[in-house]
Amino acid sequence: MKKRIFLDYAATTPVRAEVADVIIGAYRDIETVWHEIQVAKTKIATLMGCDDNDICITNCGSESNNVLIKTIVRSLPQDKNHIITSEIEHPSVLNVFKQLERDGFKVSYLKVDANGVINLDAFYRCVNEKTGFVSTMFYNNEIGTRQPIEIMGSYLRARQIFFHVDGVQAVYNESFKVSELPIDAMSFSAHKLYGPKGMGGLYVAPKAESIKRDLIACLPYSTRSKAFVFSENTPYLIGFGSACALAFEDRETHIKHLRTLKQYLIQAIENLNADIQINAMNSDNHPGIVNFMLPKMDADSAMINLDMMGFAVSTGSACSSGAISASHVLMAIGLKEKEAKRCLRISLGHFTTEEDIDEFISALRVLV
Incomplete structure (x- = not known):
């Protein structure tokens, strides 16, 4: 055939053979679970270029997008009810924005040019004193367009506006340290970097510690507490860490x-x-x-x-x-x-x- x-x-992406072996091994050995979870988080953070404590574990990239957006937007002051995204976002972002729009938030959907890039002049005009949150992709999953997140992020940071980036297609496909980017949060996923399905992550910048606590309350589990060890998909989390370690190496x-x-x-x-x-x-x-x-x-x-x-x-x-x-x-x-x-x-x-x-x-x- x-x-x-x-x-x-x-x-x-298919699961790498080395990652599959690690996952199977994790099912067989439960004696060192807590230690291995911490090692896995360190491997994930190393690939992302941030501290372990800046990472929250989720079930997938879509959940990362969904929970982050809802958590941030619904914590905004009443005078910051304007939120921004682009017309070409992933459904897990666009659908949340559409729901928030129905809930009363003022939403701006940025247009893109013929190559799929956000027009920066239009972006600058769109941001105003009521803007509280912006979300956009790093790379578009259909046409591959890279957005100017560094320029957008610097502009938003100067105005203290929370900036989230959907980095699902970027991690492993571009070299960067997320902690050095002018962003406040980034979503990513294990199965886009040769790890298991059913695992994702969120980077949240250190300055947003209170937001992390709100996020953890919304997530089905968190690796920030030993109390949750046995409710996590531990083998897959360890496999996620293994995939990140391999990705960091090559x-x-x-x-x-x-x-x-x-x-x-x-x-x-x-x-x-x-x-x-x-x-x-x-x-x-x-x-x-x-x-x-x-x-x-x-x-x-x-x-x-x-x-x-x-x-x-x-x-x-x-x-x-x-x-x-x-x-x-x-x-x-x-x-x-x-x-x-x-x-x-x-x-x-x-x-x-x-x-x-x-x-x-x-x-x-x-x-x-």
Whole structure:
């Protein structure tokens, strides 16, 4: 049977064999549970570039987004009822903002340009004396666009406005120390860096200690107290730590690998001369995400055909799979609905090879 080729790493990543071994070992040995939990948190914090105490453990990236936003926004003074996000956020952010809007908060949804980048002048105009909270992505999960979080964060910090960044697609795919960024909180997830599903995290800056206490009260468990040891998914948490340790060791090599493969893929698509349009071609985009529009075939049909040919790809966010409407991200960058429905996302990863891309291009040639 022909090997299946996985090209959907932005949706999820396979668990590394070393991580799986650690998880299985944790199920067998419960004698050193508390010590191993602390070691795991240290490994997670090391990858993030912060102190152990700045990390809260959650069940996933979406929960991190959901709980953080609700906790912060609902603690704002009454005269700070204006909150800001962008039109291209993940559903776990946008849906919360829409609910908060129904609850009476004034919400501004920042528009993006044709490459998916927030217009900074529009952002500056949007922030006012009633603004209390801003949330945006680091990298967009569908088109790979990187937002100018450093510029936005510095502007907001000078005005003492809480800034949250959805970093789910960024951790392991860019080298940074979160404690050195001008942000107040960042969400991340284990299964986007070759760890287990069902584990996520939140970085909260040291200055927001009171907010951490509120967050912990909202979370199903917390590694900040020994009283919760036996209610946690301890093996998965230890596996999360192992995945972070491996990512910290080879992050630079991993990023270089992705960038090389991405350029190889883009060049191969262009060499097809098939009138395929690549979306959001910024130089600082995510190193492993390529989104492109097919000339005629709709993306759902293409994805089904590619699946039967042995390739796992996607039409966008895994959290929006099955949606009938076109991607809100692709519509926001100016594509018409019919055009948005002809777009595929290819996301590369640790185990992708040039041979995998060659085989994918051969299959794509058949379709177009």
